Amino acid sequence: MRARPLLLSLAALAILVLVPLAAVLAARQPARASSSATVSATPVVIATVAVGAYPVGVAANPVTYRVYAAKNAGGDVAVIDGVTNTVTATPSTGTEPVAVAVNATTNHIYVTNCVSRTVSVIDGITSAKETDVGVGSCPQGVGTNPSTNSIYVTNQGDGNVSVINGETNAEILPRIPVGNQPYGVATNPDTNTIYVANRLDGNVSVIDGETNAEILPRIPVGSQPCGVAVNPTTNRIYVANQASNNVSVINGATNTEIDIDDDPSNGMTRIGVRTSPEGIAVNPSTNRIYAAGGNSVSVVDGTTNSEVATVQGIYAARFVGVNPALNRVYVTDNSSHRVTVIQDFPIPAFVGGIAELPSVEPDAAAATEGGSSAPGPPALAGLAAAGTLLLSGGVWYARRRRLR
Numbered sequence: 194m195r196a197r198p199l200l201l202s203l204a205a206l207a208i209l210v211l212v213p214l215a216a217v218l219a220a221r222q223p224a225r226a227s228s229s230a231t232v233s234a235t236p237v238v239i240a241t242v243a244v245g246a247y248p249v250g251v252a253a254n255p256v257t258y259r260v261y262a263a264k265n266a267g268g269d270v271a272v273i274d275g276v277t278n279t280v281t282a283t284p285s286t287g288t289e290p291v292a293v294a295v296n297a298t299t300n301h302i303y304v305t306n307c308v309s310r311t312v313s314v315i316d317g318i319t320s321a322k323e324t325d326v327g328v329g330s331c332p333q334g335v336g337t338n339p340s341t342n343s344i345y346v347t348n349q350g351d352g353n354v355s356v357i358n359g360e361t362n363a364e365i366l367p368r369i370p371v372g373n374q375p376y377g378v379a380t381n382p383d384t385n386t387i388y389v390a391n392r393l394d395g396n397v398s399v400i401d402g403e404t405n406a407e408i409l410p411r412i413p414v415g416s417q418p419c420g421v422a423v424n425p426t427t428n429r430i431y432v433a434n435q436a437s438n439n440v441s442v443i444n445g446a447t448n449t450e451i452d453i454d455d456d457p458s459n460g461m462t463r464i465g466v467r468t469s470p471e472g473i474a475v476n477p478s479t480n481r482i483y484a485a486g487g488n489s490v491s492v493v494d495g496t497t498n499s500e501v502a503t504v505q506g507i508y509a510a511r512f513v514g515v516n517p518a519l520n521r522v523y524v525t526d527n528s529s530h531r532v533t534v535i536q537d538f539p540i541p542a543f544v545g546g547i548a549e550l551p552s553v554e555p556d557a558a559a560a561t562e563g564g565s566s567a568p569g570p571p572a573l574a575g576l577a578a579a580g581t582l583l584l585s586g587g588v589w590y591a592r593r594r595r596l597r
Contacts (some may be wrong), residue, residue: 218317225559228241235502236492236522240278242536244271248532249524250292251472253516254300259316260514260523262303262532263290270304270313270321273523277518278534282320286313291333292512293376299359300338305332305346312355314362324362328355334378334421338385345387345400347375354378354389354398356405369405371398377421377473381428381445388430388443390418393582397421398433398442399448411448414441415463418474420512424480431482431493433470439463440470440484440491442498449508453498466491467503472512476520481537485510485524490535507533 246266253260258275263286270290270303272282285441287306290313294303300317311325312332329348332355336345342359352375353368370392375398380387395418396411401449415434418441422431428445441463442451454462468487490510492502509528516523522535 224393236504236535236537238504238506238533239521239536241526241529241531241535242271242273242278242280243531244273244280244531245269245283246574248530249527250290250304250510250512251514251523251525251532252293252295253514253521253523254295254297254302254317255516255518256297257300258516259317260516260532261293261295261563262305262523262525263293263304263561265289265291272303273532275519275521280597284313284315284320284322286315286322287311287325290334291347293514294335294337294344295360296337296339296342296344299342301359301533302333303337303344303346303357305335306594307331307333307349312344312357312451321379326357326362326364328357328364328403329353329368332374334389336378336382336387336421338382338387340382341402343402345378345380345389347371347378347389349374349376350394351544354387354400365405369400371400371407372396372411376386376419379421379423379430381423381425381427381430383425384428384445386445388421388423388432390414390421390432392417392419397430397443397589402529407450412443413441414450415439416445419471420484421474422475422482424475424477424482426477427480429495431473431475431484433473433484433486434463435469435486436473437463438467438469439465440473440482440493451498464493464498464500466493468510472510472524474513474515474522476517476522476537478517479537479539483513483522483524490524492537504535 248262249265252265259272262271269283269285271280286304287309289308291305297573302315304313314323328346330350332346334347335347344357346355353370356365372388373393375389376392377390387400391400396413399408416436418432419435420433430443432441449570466484467489470484470486472485482493484491490504494501511525514523520537524533
């Protein structure tokens with residue numbers, strides 16, 4: 194494994210700049226200044242990344258800051274550097290890749306290929322495909338349990354779920370029967386429970402990861418459930434109901450849907466969102482949920498179970514992924530062939546080796562995205578000249594060394 198410079202640790206950076214940088218970090222305000230906009234509590238689009246033919250599934254690795262977008266018509270995956278928002282590799286997959294999942298513990302990426310009936314396994318270090326694992330008919334969703342190193346794949350054409358051993362890259366048989374046209378899948382590593390959206394049945398199957406058996410009865414949700422996401426911190430499961438324009442919330446302790454207005458007299462009340470949601474993702478750190486569909490992404494507060502913001506201007510939003518370390522959201526735009534990068538708030542001051550320098554306001558004439566020129570305090574300007582600062586999305590970051 195080869196080490197290359199990326200982002201300096203906060204401790205090393207503090208030693209380099211001593212008191213000036215410490216003062217900068219200590220002076221951080223809830224709203225940061227930038228060269229482009231004043232920060233508010235509303236999530237904002239900070240970049241769009243051209244990836245190529247029809248991106249669908251997307252997932253982020255919060256350890257390496259890499260983002261993976263499956264290109265349905267391209268037969269490959271765009272690997273995006275989450276700091277510079279640039280494509281760094283395009284490893285091949287099977288035919289018509291659909292969904293992507295990341296095991297951050299092993300740094301492996303899993304991509305379902307509908308036509309090939311396979312799951313491609315990609316090495317996160319080399320960004321190269323290791324192997325293809327045969328599964329069922331038209332695999333769609335994929336989820337990983339890093340605690341057990343197990344991968345779960347919904348076989349839409351067969352109405353079952355394949356389980357892959359992440360250590361051996363072999364399928365564990367028999368497959369697990371679920372409902373009609375299983376689509377999205379997500380896991381709760383803390384409880385070793387798997388949740389599968391059965392699109393035609395309007396319900397969710399629950400699988401015990403210990404026995405690889407379905408726990409009955411299935412949970413009724415909205416119409417045409419597609420994406421599924423889990424917040425392991427709250428043990429809540431979120432289901433994007435595409436045809437009913439809402440999101441179901443499931444209590445993972447009881448495996449029952451939650452009536453969000455707690456009023457049984459008016460039937461089951463779900464979280465209304467702006468457009469037909471297909472993809473859904475959770476940031477456990479902020480307890481926010483992101484539902485993508487149509488031309489927008491709805492932002493849901495997991496505490497109040499209500500839509501609190503909408504990010505628009507995405508022509509054909511399909512799937513969504515989250516990097517909790519940066520509090521950034523990634524949305525595939527099937528029409529413009531891009532991945533839209535959304536910055537949510539608060540912006541982490543220091544997470545996973547990235548130190549934000551919010552009081553450094555770049556000079557528009559001198560600073561370029563991905564560049565290293567930076568006016569400001571002498572200590573910071575010196576680090577920028579040495580290549581240890583990086584501008585991304587109007588924010589300066591400090592580089593550290595990391596194994597990739």
